[in-house]
Amino acid sequence: MHFNLKESIEILERTPKALEHYLSGLSEAWLLGNEGEGTWNVTEVVEHLIQAEKHNWIPRMEMILQEGEGKPFPPFDRFSHLQQVHKQTIKQQLFEFNSIRAENIDTLQKLIDSEVYLEKTGSHPEFGTVKLRELLSAWVVHDLTHTAQIVRVMAERYRTDVGPWMEYLGILKKK
């Protein structure tokens, strides 16, 4: 086990900033391509990250602290962002992700002022008993998995363009 609150916050505070520097000003071709039917493009991934900030991590953390295992978390709809009617520009999305993440880190730091809280448990609708430290670890790795997805979706666009270099470019290997 490696979880450490300070080190986790290092990742949580960097993800939206790094994505802002990576994605702002990119041509639509990079932002709107996907990996085929039913897969997400880059803007959809960022929208999903925003939805998770609003409805997943902090509300669940608060439920663990307030309710313990007494009441299961409401399910988080991982596809809710696909129903959005008002589409934002990538710049607006990244601004929103940065703002809400900063607020959420602030809430996290206020609520978890002692390591003792990390062992508190809640009830996940599918997994059953989960610990706060697992929820927070998943929040960090969720950032990393979707950052990897963003670059993988962009790489897909040049799949045939790289010609024989395909062999050395692991990101293009079919799963």
Add this chain to the structure above:
Amino acid sequence: MHFNLKESIEILERTPKALEHYLSGLSEAWLLGNEGEGTWNVTEVVEHLIQAEKHNWIPRMEMILQEGEGKPFPPFDRFSHLQQVHKQTIKQQLFEFNSIRAENIDTLQKLIDSEVYLEKTGSHPEFGTVKLRELLSAWVVHDLTHTAQIVRVMAERYRTDVGPWMEYLGILKKK
């Protein structure tokens, strides 16, 4: 085929900046962990990116333009960074990657002032005939594949910490 010089440069100029915002100031625990025996940690990946800027992309582009298929590219040692004696801090590495990338984009823009050049060919020591547009596409996807590797290596650290969330975190799926 989707290759476009302007759009490729968008990625090439953003990678070192995004990595700077992502990795600067991170705890050593994130920078020095790897995925097991014989795999690279984050600082080794950044060092490999620097080596490729020095010895791979631009020298090969120049060989295509100057020699065509007359002379094969010298092989690029993909493990040369592991022999480095003077280790730099991550901050120094990222500064070097940003500087050399900026120079290389400048060289690229000076040398490729017409789409015509993209069809020029060279001789790869393993692949045989390759086109300049394939080399440039591979340069872009090389950035993306190593960015994905960096976040995957960091995610590895929390493999067991996420508990049952493992199921939803694709980055932790064993290849």
